[in-house]
Amino acid sequence: MKTVKGGYFGRLLRVNLSNQTIKDETIPEKILIDFIGGRGLGSKILFDELPAGTEPLAPSNILMFLTGPLTGINAPATSRFSIVSKSPLTGTVGGCSAGGHFGVDLKSSGYDVLLVEGKSENPCYILIENNKAEIRDASALWGKSTPETTEILKSVSDPKAGIACIGTAGEKQVLMASIMNETNHAAGRGGLGAVMGSKKLKAVVVSGNNKTPVADQAIVDEAAKKWRIFIGEAPLTKDILKEYGTPALVKVINHYGTFPARNFNEGVFNDAESISGETFKELYFVARKPCAGCPIACARITQTPEREGKGPEFETIWSFGALCGVNDLESVIHANYNCNESGIDTISAGNAIACAMELSEKGFLSEEAKSQIRGLLSHDLKFGDAEAIVKFSKEMGIAEGFGATLGLGAARMAEKFGHPEIAMHVKGLELPAYDPRGLHGMSITLATNNRGGCHLRSYLVSTEALSTPFGINRFSSNGKAGLAMLYQDLTATIDSMVACLFTSFALNPDLYAKLVGSVMGIEMSGQELLKAGERIWTIEKLFNLREGKSRADDTLPVRLLEEPFKSGLSKGYKIEFQSLLNEYYNVRGWNHEGIPAKEKLAELELIAEGGFL
């Protein structure tokens, strides 16, 4: 029997906003060992506590803020935290992670997990300081932007506290609303900000001076030192991300012809230079703004002649830029600032606008929609409209005019106008900046992702485009099912321990296992860590199956499957998707419909959880 000797306080703080109660609970040790923490722990609790069919914006949905065993141990790139709930955008398991220092502060407050349930009558915020928690009135904060909210809360609590909050988008339960922490870090995907808004919870403020216990400090220090050495020398983490941040990817991904432009109609954006990481650095970069204790330092403060803020990241530059056919980087930056201020996921927002641009150009919008658009822009919506991305990103944040329609997300909006094929999404979540027509491994990772069309749960781009840990044939499906599983399972553990995904550009399964194991006081191999990752992936899959998701949901938009690119370095290639999906299910030990076999559930000790199948 394994015993956990470090990494956790073993405490969960349960706050019920309906009856305003606060309860301190112990987290069973077995769950920590099996699901590690962060995303894995959250997914397990969500599975156990949330009945199937729960309405995501109902009081009965739960919202968790979670740390992992690495949080607060002073290892590099481990200041992140996870948020888990049922996603209102997708109806699937919803989870995000974000940087900054909120994660470390939550841990320092003495809790591993904050679980929020119910719904407050009035706007409120939760304050946790050194093992003590209270629910406070936030009426005066309701309607405020995320920077305003953060500043006000800093002034009434520890100025160094971690603060996670929603903006107007979350308050209005916009389905792509994000949760922002330390003003500019976003837990963006899947609309968890709307869940927070549905509970009338404006913010969470955390601080304290509890130190994360570890099994053996000397062994932990040695393992953490290795992390520093490897992170300090890998090309992506040593130089590229430091110099250009994530926008460094613009030219690389565009070069390969896998940079979706004009709502995935093209794979090359001819004006990529205008929105590249190099241009971004030259014209708008102010300073690096690393997360707490992070040597990679990818985040940056930026400035335009009119405004200042953080970002945008690569994905945002892509979604408001290439995807919308916009080559004006300054407008992209302003759209990003707008989203951060109101608390909107920039990937989904840019996607929704690009989708609307295509609907508009093809004449699929209703008269009412056209009139709303003309009311704001004085002209019809079309690709390349820089003014539109700035104005609509603002309007989406307050859910007004055509902005309210865009805020439904691309899938619901395209459905509303009778053309669902125009929406580029998986399970309702808008796709990221890597076109699988030129990165065939990404096809399976995007399609089978438990939270929908997201790249961060299995970043095969790393090997298919960035040659890290080494390059592979991006046009072949061979081996990709197994590699998708490897990346999905490993990423599940990275999100659960909780570390930054970018560490995977330098580290490997064995180095992750070594540090986690030494913190917890458990001998752990890379293989054992991956097994935990498989368990986490599977519990998320079980959650989705229980919600009625099926093989039909593990797919890509028809455009990506049926329309090869006509130009660029990925032209002419078609993904052999169905056979790849079959192979993937087989590799996972699932049947043809994507349902885990009993033997697999037994192997993962998930027999009870799979009882509904």
Add this chain to the structure above:
Amino acid sequence: MQKVMTDNSSVRTPLVEFDREKMRTLVKSFTPERIASFLDVTDLKADTQSPKMNKMADWARTFGCASVCVNPVEVDILPALLKGSSVKECYVIDFPLGKMDIEMKALLSAHTVRKSYENRGEGKGNIELDMVINVGRFKKDPKYTLEEINAICDAAGGEHVKVIIRSSELTEKELYKVSEIVASSNAHFIKNSTGMDAYGATPEHIHIMREVVGNSKGVKAAGGISDAMFSMRLFYAGAFEESLQTPGFFRLGTSQPLNIMSSMSWLAHNTDDWIDAGVIPCTLCPYNQTGKLRVEIREESNDFCRNCKHKEFRKHKEF
């Protein structure tokens, strides 16, 4: 022994594909620790300074690498950093062009060896010299090259000498020829590249070099080696036989040893999938590299590409 093209019908496919089972067996026999022992940790940049030297020596000692490979000027720093360890010092001679005359090359070699002895104080067997041949003279007078190599070996006083042939500047016929010369010389290793040539290591060239020198000499691959999968392809080409899998018979020169070790761990997980995923063949092929080459080499490359079964990739340069 030579596989020289005579006409298009005899053009063969270079070594860009690898037998799955053989590769699997090879990969499974390696760990991050084992592969480290074959690495010459290298930094030959003009602006290398002592903090980087300290770092390289630290990595090599910590992970048990074969040597630290630097410019000869570092002989005043490196011996002390490696003293007491089994890590060898490796100095490049007449780098990167190989255009000194033989006497000067020999003088530099002897001087470097002597300084290393003085500064390390641990006697013989701790130093290696990677000398660059004069490629221009070789093309005109191969005997000159044999004389040049042996002169350096003499000057090195029995310390190991590796011969850098700059394979990217040679036709296939010349590659065979120079490998034969190295095989007949007193040198201990043949090495393909300075890492600053038109292109670096390719399995095809390493395969040819091993084919010619046989089991009597070591082969060192260098240039663009930064991950474990590529390293394994080079092992496949140059040291597939178990008896050759020792640092005495095979080396990898790299400025990214940590990347190679870390990616070896990735490769150990899902080995079959990584192998099956493969790589776009042209990225491994010497005949894809035409940009900076002389006309006669470019024309040879074009012949290969025209008749290659993988030419679809080359057609659009989709990599």
